[in-house]
Amino acid sequence: MTAMLMLLAGWSLLAASQPKQFGRIISHGHVPGPVRIAMRSLGAVLLLAALVILVRVEGGSFGALVWACLLSISAIAVALVLAWLPRFTSRA
Amino acid sequence: MMEPTFRASMNWLHTWFGVVLGSLLFAIFWMGTLSVFDKEIDRWMMPASRLALPADFSYEAMRPAYQAALAAKSPSVLLLVPTERNPVITALWRATDGSFAQHMFDPRSGAELPDQGTLGASRFIYPFHYSLNLKVLGLGYWIVGLCGMVMMALCVSGVVIHRKIFADFFTFRPERKIRRATLDLHNVAGVLGLPFHVVISVSGLVILFSLYFPSSIWAVYRQDIRLFGREAYGSYVRPPAKQAADLVSFDTMVAKAKSVWGQGEPNYLYVFHPGDAAAYVQLNRSSEDVVSNISYVAYVDGVTGNLLSASKPEKPAAVTQRFIAGLHFIQFKHWTLRWLYFGLGLAGCVLIATGLLFWEESRRERHRRLGLAGARVVAAVMVASVTGIMIATLAFMVTNRALPPGASAAGLERGAIEVVVFHLIWLLTLAHAWAFAGRAWISQCWTISVLAIAAVMLNAATTGDHLVRTIAHRRLWPVAGVDAMLVISAVVAAWTALRLARRGQTDAEAGA
Numbered sequence: 001m002t003a004m005l006m007l008l009a010g011w012s013l014l015a016a017s018q019p020k021q022f023g024r025i026i027s028h029g030h031v032p033g034p035v036r037i038a039m040r041s042l043g044a045v046l047l048l049a050a051l052v053i054l055v056r057v058e059g060g061s062f063g064a065l066v067w068a069c070l071l072s073i074s075a076i077a078v079a080l081v082l083a084w085l086p087r088f089t090s091r092a
Numbered sequence: 093m094m095e096p097t098f099r100a101s102m103n104w105l106h107t108w109f110g111v112v113l114g115s116l117l118f119a120i121f122w123m124g125t126l127s128v129f130d131k132e133i134d135r136w137m138m139p140a141s142r143l144a145l146p147a148d149f150s151y152e153a154m155r156p157a158y159q160a161a162l163a164a165k166s167p168s169v170l171l172l173v174p175t176e177r178n179p180v181i182t183a184l185w186r187a188t189d190g191s192f193a194q195h196m197f198d199p200r201s202g203a204e205l206p207d208q209g210t211l212g213a214s215r216f217i218y219p220f221h222y223s224l225n226l227k228v229l230g231l232g233y234w235i236v237g238l239c240g241m242v243m244m245a246l247c248v249s250g251v252v253i254h255r256k257i258f259a260d261f262f263t264f265r266p267e268r269k270i271r272r273a274t275l276d277l278h279n280v281a282g283v284l285g286l287p288f289h290v291v292i293s294v295s296g297l298v299i300l301f302s303l304y305f306p307s308s309i310w311a312v313y314r315q316d317i318r319l320f321g322r323e324a325y326g327s328y329v330r331p332p333a334k335q336a337a338d339l340v341s342f343d344t345m346v347a348k349a350k351s352v353w354g355q356g357e358p359n360y361l362y363v364f365h366p367g368d369a370a371a372y373v374q375l376n377r378s379s380e381d382v383v384s385n386i387s388y389v390a391y392v393d394g395v396t397g398n399l400l401s402a403s404k405p406e407k408p409a410a411v412t413q414r415f416i417a418g419l420h421f422i423q424f425k426h427w428t429l430r431w432l433y434f435g436l437g438l439a440g441c442v443l444i445a446t447g448l449l450f451w452e453e454s455r456r457e458r459h460r461r462l463g464l465a466g467a468r469v470v471a472a473v474m475v476a477s478v479t480g481i482m483i484a485t486l487a488f489m490v491t492n493r494a495l496p497p498g499a500s501a502a503g504l505e506r507g508a509i510e511v512v513v514f515h516l517i518w519l520l521t522l523a524h525a526w527a528f529a530g531r532a533w534i535s536q537c538w539t540i541s542v543l544a545i546a547a548v549m550l551n552a553a554t555t556g557d558h559l560v561r562t563i564a565h566r567r568l569w570p571v572a573g574v575d576a577m578l579v580i581s582a583v584v585a586a587w588t589a590l591r592l593a594r595r596g597q598t599d600a601e602a603g604a
Contacts, residue, residue: 015262061383062426065419068287069432075262075284076439083264 003050003057003067007074010046013039015078047071099253106249110447111470113242115477116224118444120239122481123221124292125437126213128422128430131177132570133213137492139555140205141196144567145179149199151342154361156202157183158339160195162366164188171361173378174199176425177570209499209506210492216511217485222296230303236296237304243293250282257283270595271453278446281439288436289443295420298413328391328401333370339363340397349375349390352402356381356388359423363394372400380425384411385418448474472526479536480521482581486543487517493550534596537589544582548575 050070055063126133135142154171161169166185174181181197194215196205219225226232251257261283264276282289297304346358359378365371371394379386387410391400418424422433452471459467491513499506525532551571552558559579562572 011262018259018261062424062429065383066426066429066432069429069436072285072288072439073432073435076280079262079264079280079284082262083266 003053004070004074006046006050006053007070008078010043010050011075011078012081013043013046015082102249102252106246106253107451109242109249110246111451113239114444114448114451115473116235117239117243118441118448118477119224119481120221120236121437121440121444122485123217125434125441126485127218127221128434128437129570129573130213130218132573133217133489134178135570136551136574137210137212137489138196138208139557140208141178141180142555142557142568142571143179143199145174145176146200149174151346151361153199153202154181154197154342155339156204157181157195157197158342158363158366160197160204161185161363166366168362168364169366171363173357173359173361175359175378175380179567180205206497209495209497210510211507216488216514222300233300233303237300240293240297244290247282247286247290247293251286254279254283271450274446274450274453278443278450281443281446285436285439285443289440292420292436292440295416298416299420301413327389328372328374330370330372330400332365332368335369336367337369337371337395339366339371339373339394344397345373345375345392345394348392348397348399349377349402352390352399353377353388365394369395371395379418379423383418383424384415385421385423386414445478448478468529469526471529472522472532475525475532475536476518476522479533479540480518480525483521483536483539483543484514484518486540486547486578488514489547490543490550493547493554531596534589534592537585537592540585541582541589544578544585548578548582551575 051064051067054067054070057063058066151173154173157171158169161183164185164187166187169183169185172178172182172184179199181199181202183195183197184192185195186192196208197203198205216225222236223230223232224235226235254260260276260279262280264273264280266273266276268276342361345361349358350356356377357380358375359380360376362374362376363371364374373392373394375390375392377386377388377390388404390402392398393400422430452474455467488510491510495506495509497506499509501509504512521536525536528535548559557568557571559572559575562568562575
């Protein structure tokens with residue numbers, strides 16, 4: 001569960017750091033360079049930390065397998081949420 | 093035709109291999125995704141098997157099943173150990189008339205359960221996934237193998253032709269034109285699920301390596317396939333003694349095998365020469381607790397209970413093959429992973445369906461201008477291969493609940509009727525898609541919705557196991573899961589139909 005939340009947060013940060021996505025969420029918003037780098041590194045760290053947790057809880061082979069599957073599923077979840085986000089943010 | 097650049101030629105490959113084999117790939121992915129929960133669908137389709145696995149299960153409870161096979165004078169009998177997902181003792185044997193039959197026995201009393209008159213998911217949906225149920229010349233395996241190879245080629249060429257793979261990593265814009273939104277969804281499902289799509293296609297091919305690359309075995313072992321079996325997986329064979337003898341206690345045999353394995357339970361007991369003094373039993377260690385689909389076999393003397401042979405595959409190639417096969421088979425007990433595989437399988441279905449849709453959408457105008465009759469046929473095949481197979485699967489399940497036990501028609505037994513209905517309905521969806529070209533998606537989505545609800549209601553009416561009851565009892569959770577998925581599918585299909593209809597309306601108004 002923790003791992004899933006970390007993956008979702010990690011992907012969200014990575015996604016939001018992309019100028020294109022940032023512009024979609026906050027209309028015509030702009031991410032400054034250092035913030036973008038910070039978001040990306042934190043996102044990557046979160047993704048890797050999830051692997052460490054899963055391997056410790058589930059063991060080597062199961063942990064890695066669960067991580068690989070969750071990585072895809074959480075990324076798809078983030079992409080789907082991002083698809084609907086502009087509706088809410090633009091309304092507010 | 094030579095294409096000018098590498099990307100363009102990859103584009104050509106991706107488009108045309110996708111269109112030609114996309115329908116088959118969808119069928120394989122759809123059936124594979126359902127096979128993730130094959131045992132749960134089995135429980136749904138075989139109400140008598142909705143049992144709880146007794147906490148104090150004794151292997152001796154398998155004796156009545158063994159004796160039934162002995163009475164049928166079968167040369168061997170395969171006894172599957174009941175598990176949480178499959179809580180019945182399953183016995184497979186060949187009758188004297190040569191027919192192969194599967195029987196189910198209660199894990200508590202050992203009593204035989206009434207024949208459920210269905211192939212269920214594990215004998216129809218699952219074999220469809222890897223062989224399309226085409227048995228002639230093993231053709232099905234070869235077609236599925238070809239599709240597996242093409243899937244890998246599609247994954248690679250798809251990455252090559254995707255221009256902005258990282259910039260578009262999370263891009264899905266449902267508000268855009270249907271063509272753009274479809275391509276977005278195709279890219280998201282493809283790129284984000286890429287590891288799964290590649291691994292599942294490769295592992296699928298590796299499982300059947302001996303079929304696709306028989307030369308590798310022939311080259312080393314010549315025609316002696318049995319020797320390969322002995323060396324790679326440790327098979328053991330001996331002839332019957334032609335003297336009657338009784339089988340030793342099942343618990344003794346299992347204890348002997350477990351003393352070799354250290355830990356783990358058997359998943360099957362294969363009794364050769366039942367009733368003979370030279371009877372021997374093959375026990376295979378269950379791979380519930382490991383990823384790898386291990387083949388850790390022990391052979392025990394059926395009369396004395398002594399260990400005859402035990403093997404652990406230690407050759408690196410065999411171990412690797414079993415690990416890759418395990419990745420694909422998911423025989424391990426891990427509910428999180430099972431659901432993740434199901435979700436990723438659905439992502440694969442979305443990937444293939446959106447790929448087909450994009451091809452059709454991006455060419456619709458041109459086809460209309462050129463007046464190509466073939467385009468209409470291709471469009472109908474696409475509808476039938478996506479919504480059509482879902483309707484056929486639901487019709488298969490509805491028939492299962494609607495037919496009374498022991499039903500037969502036109503010389504067909506109950507199980508065969510279900511299969512015929514599946515294929516007939518699938519064919520009908522194709523005819524429907526061809527006849528009502530413009531509105532086929534919408535009406536087929538409504539059909540899915542209606543059939544899914546009908547299946548849930550028929551299950552409640554014929555077995556009394558409605559959703560409230562199934563959620564309350566742990567042993568009925570598999571049924572609850574199937575019912576819940578049916579309800580969700582009904583809602584999603586109805587919502588899709590409504591959206592498609594609304595979009596069709598606005599398009600028509602814009603065009604007027």
